[in-house]
Amino acid sequence: MRLDAVARSFDGTRNVLRDINLDIAPGEIVALIGASGSGKSTLLRQVSGLDRPDAGTVTIDGTPLVGVDQRCAVAFQEPRLLPWRSVAHNVEVGLPRGIGRAHGRARVAELLELVQLSDSAHLRPSQISGGMAQRAALARALARGPGVLLLDEPFGALDALTRLTMQDLLLEIHAAVPATILFVTHDVEEALYLADRVVLLGVESGYPPHSGAVIRSVVPVPGTRPRDRARSSLSHLRASLLEGLGVPTHHPAHTF
Amino acid sequence: MLVGAIVPIALLVAWQLIVMLHLIPAYRLPSPLSVLNAGVDLSNRGLLGIDVAISTQRVLIGFTIGSTVGLIVAAVVGLSGFGSRLLSPTLGAIRAVPSLAWVPLLGLYLGINEDSKVVLIAIGAFFPVYTTVSGALRHVNPQLVEAGRAYGFGGLRLLRLVQLPAVVPSVISGLRLALAQSWLFLVAGELLGASLGLGYLLVDSQQTGRIDRLFLTIILLGVLGKATDALIGLLERYLLKRWG
Ligand SMILES: Nc1ncnc2c1ncn2[C@@H]1O[C@H](COP(=O)(O)OP(=O)(O)OP(=O)(O)O)[C@@H](O)[C@H]1O
Ligand SMILES: [Mg+2]
Numbered sequence: 001m002r003l004d005a006v007a008r009s010f011d012g013t014r015n016v017l018r019d020i021n022l023d024i025a026p027g028e029i030v031a032l033i034g035a036s037g038s039g040k041s042t043l044l045r046q047v048s049g050l051d052r053p054d055a056g057t058v059t060i061d062g063t064p065l066v067g068v069d070q071r072c073a074v075a076f077q078e079p080r081l082l083p084w085r086s087v088a089h090n091v092e093v094g095l096p097r098g099i100g101r102a103h104g105r106a107r108v109a110e111l112l113e114l115v116q117l118s119d120s121a122h123l124r125p126s127q128i129s130g131g132m133a134q135r136a137a138l139a140r141a142l143a144r145g146p147g148v149l150l151l152d153e154p155f156g157a158l159d160a161l162t163r164l165t166m167q168d169l170l171l172e173i174h175a176a177v178p179a180t181i182l183f184v185t186h187d188v189e190e191a192l193y194l195a196d197r198v199v200l201l202g203v204e205s206g207y208p209p210h211s212g213a214v215i216r217s218v219v220p221v222p223g224t225r226p227r228d229r230a231r232s233s234l235s236h237l238r239a240s241l242l243e244g245l246g247v248p249t250h251h252p253a254h255t256f
Numbered sequence: 257m258l259v260g261a262i263v264p265i266a267l268l269v270a271w272q273l274i275v276m277l278h279l280i281p282a283y284r285l286p287s288p289l290s291v292l293n294a295g296v297d298l299s300n301r302g303l304l305g306i307d308v309a310i311s312t313q314r315v316l317i318g319f320t321i322g323s324t325v326g327l328i329v330a331a332v333v334g335l336s337g338f339g340s341r342l343l344s345p346t347l348g349a350i351r352a353v354p355s356l357a358w359v360p361l362l363g364l365y366l367g368i369n370e371d372s373k374v375v376l377i378a379i380g381a382f383f384p385v386y387t388t389v390s391g392a393l394r395h396v397n398p399q400l401v402e403a404g405r406a407y408g409f410g411g412l413r414l415l416r417l418v419q420l421p422a423v424v425p426s427v428i429s430g431l432r433l434a435l436a437q438s439w440l441f442l443v444a445g446e447l448l449g450a451s452l453g454l455g456y457l458l459v460d461s462q463q464t465g466r467i468d469r470l471f472l473t474i475i476l477l478g479v480l481g482k483a484t485d486a487l488i489g490l491l492e493r494y495l496l497k498r499w500g
Contacts, residue, residue, distance in 0.1 A: 076406075082417070082418065084422075084424075093407050094407055097408060140407075
C-alpha cells in the first residue's frame with residue numbers, strides 16, 4: 001500500500017492532511033498515532049476509499065484506489081452496528097460477496113468464537129456493552145479475510161484486560177493470515193506492542209493549526225513479535241513518541 | 257385490554273343514567289338501546305351492511321393507492337438530493353392546500369362517483385406517508401450508511417441493508433396517520449355527495465332528524481377506524497419482529 005502526496009481539506013480552507021507519503025509493505029503492521037483531531041480517521045478514510053483525497057493518490061498492490069475497495073476492511077472508531085440486527089447478523093454483513101450460506105454461517109460462528117462473543121450472538125447491539133460492540137465490529141471487519149485491515153482505535157472502548165486479550169488475538173490472526181494492518185491508537189504502549197512501525201501524525205511545529213497534519217516521524221519498532229510487554233529497551237521510543245503527542249514526560253527516560 | 261375497557265363502560269353507564277333521569281330530552285340524546293335498535297333495524301333491511309361495506313372499500317382502496325404512491329415518492333425525495341430539490345417544493349405547496357379544497361374540483365372532474373372519493377382519500381393518505389417517510393429517510397444515520405458502503409453495499413442492496421429497516425418505525429406511524437386521514441376524507445367526501453356510505457347516512461339522518469342513526473353512525477365510524485388501525489398494528493408487530 002502506498003500513499004503518495006495525499007492531501008485533504010474541508011470547506012476549502014481547513015487543511016486536515018497535507019503531503020502524506022507512506023509506503024506500507026504487504027503484511028506489515030503500522031500504528032498511526034497523533035493528537036485528537038489531527039486527522040487520523042481522515043487518513044484512514046482516504047485509504048478505505050470512503051473519502052477521496054483532494055490531491056495525491058492511494059495505491060494498493062500497484063492499482064490506484066477508485067471508490068470503496070473490496071480488498072480493504074474497516075472497523076470504524078464507533079462500532080456502527082445495525083441496531084435491528086443481532087450480533088451474528090451484523091458480523092454477516094462483513095462477509096465477502098458470493099460466499100455460500102452454510103459456509104458464511106460457519107465463518108461467522110468461528111469469528112464470534114474468536115472475539116469471545118459466541119454467547120451473545122443472538123443479542124441486539126443495544127443489549128451488549130460498548131466493548132462487546134467493538135469486538136463485534138472487529139469480527140465484522142475480519143469476516144472478509146481482507147488483504148488490508150484498517151482499524152480506527154479498535155480497542156479504545158475495551159477494559160484493560162480484554163484489551164490485552166484482543167491485542168494478542170489480532171497478532172494471532174495476523175500470524176495465521178498476514179494482512180496489511182493500519183491501525184489508529186491513542187495508546188503508545190499498544191502501538192509499540194503491535195506495530196512494525198509507528199507513524200506520528202501532527203502539524204509541524206511553527207506552522208498554523210490549519211495548515212494540515214503531516215507525518216512528523218516514522219519510528220521502526222525493534223524486535224520481532226510476540227514481544228515482551230515490559231521491554232525496558234523501548235522506553236526511549238515511548239518517551240519520544242509521548243513527546244511527539246505533546247505529552248512532556250519530564251522524566252529521564254530510564255525511569256519508565 | 258381490561259383497563260382500557262373501563263372508560264367506555266363508564267361512559268355507557270353514564271349515558272344510560274342521563275337518559276333514565278331525563279337530564280337531556282330524548283330528541284337530543286337517544287338511549288343506548290334505541291341506538292342499538294336503529295342498527296338492528298337498518299341491518300335487517302339490508303341497508304347498514306351496504307353502507308359499511310362501501311365505505312370500508314373506499315377507504316381501503318384509497319388508502320392503499322395513496323400510501324403506496326406516498327412511499328415511492330418519499331423514497332425518491334428522501335434518498336436522492338436531486339429528487340428532493342426537484343419535488344419537495346412542489347409537494348410542499350400542494351400539501352399547504354387544505355385538502356378539502358379538492359372536493360369540488362374532484363367532483364367536477366371525476367363526477368360524484370367512486371373515482372372522486374377514492375382519489376380524495378388517496379390524497380389524504382398520501383401526505384402523511386410522504387412527509388414522515390421522506391423525512392426519516394433523510395435522517396438515517398449517515399455513519400451506518402457509510403458502514404454499509406464500506407462493506408461493498410450500494411444501491412438497492414444498501415437500501416435493503418440500512419435505509420429501509422431504519423425507517424420501519426416511521427413507515428408504521430406514517431401509515432397510521434394516513435389511515436386516520438383516509439377515514440376523515442371518506443366522511444368528507446361522502447358528506448358532500450354520495451348516495452351510499454356512512455357519510456351519506458350521516459347527512460340523511462340529520463335531514464330526517466334520526467338522531468339515533470346519527471349516534472349509530474358515529475359509533476360505527478369509531479369502531480371501523482379502530483379495527484382497521486388494528487390491522488396496521490399487526491403489520492407493525494411483524495415488521496418490528498424482523499427489524500425492530
Ligand atoms: N466530513 C468532514 N467535514 C468537515 N470536517 C471534517 C470532516 N471529517 C473530519 N473533519 C475535520 O478533520 C479534522 C480531523 O478529524 P479526524 O476525525 O480525522 O481526527 P482524528 O485524528 O481521528 O481525531 P480523534 O483522535 O479524536 O478521533 C477535524 O478537525 C475535523 O473537524
Ligand atoms: Mg478519529
